[in-house]
Amino acid sequence: MAAPQTLEALLRDSFPDADELAVEDRTGGGDHFQVTIASARFEGLSLVEQHRLVYEALAAPLGDGSIHELRIKTRGLA
């Protein structure tokens, strides 16, 4: 289990410029999350590259199994 605030803090570290950054606990169980981020870091990147940046930011909770499911929505600022 992970708190949405914990994930949000990790994402803020990686995307300090984010225009929009939201973490939603989809089921209330602390392991299914929807992450939405708009950041200049995504500009010019493919969706695979964009999602990789999110996975990198959340490597710890993904690695220790506290995130069971992660849905990602990313976009650049342009």
Place this chain on the structure above:
Amino acid sequence: MSELREQIKEIIENEPVSLFMKGTPQLVMCGNSDRALRALREAGAPVTAVDVLPDPQIRQELSALSGWPTIPQVFIKGELVGGADIVEELAASGELRAKLDEALGPDREQAERTAAVATQA
């Protein structure tokens, strides 16, 4: 490289469209695998599905190869297209169909088959 990793690599590289999923197209065991499968069906993709559930090693080796931590994973001609979110997004925008047309030609038939990777009992 382990034999299992070699087998996974062969599927990724040789199958037109491979989908590594939880369960099979006939019995999908996860909502996200289902989302990816539906998106591929709608785009008319010939899908070769590999169930990662029989052995945790399959998932480990797959993620080591692709650098992608979650399931499902979709590949078109060896290239990682993404997981459920990306495939759904690309299907909705029409890009998935365009990508398939470009990689496989427009005359393909939607089909589904299952490929298994052998794991140590």
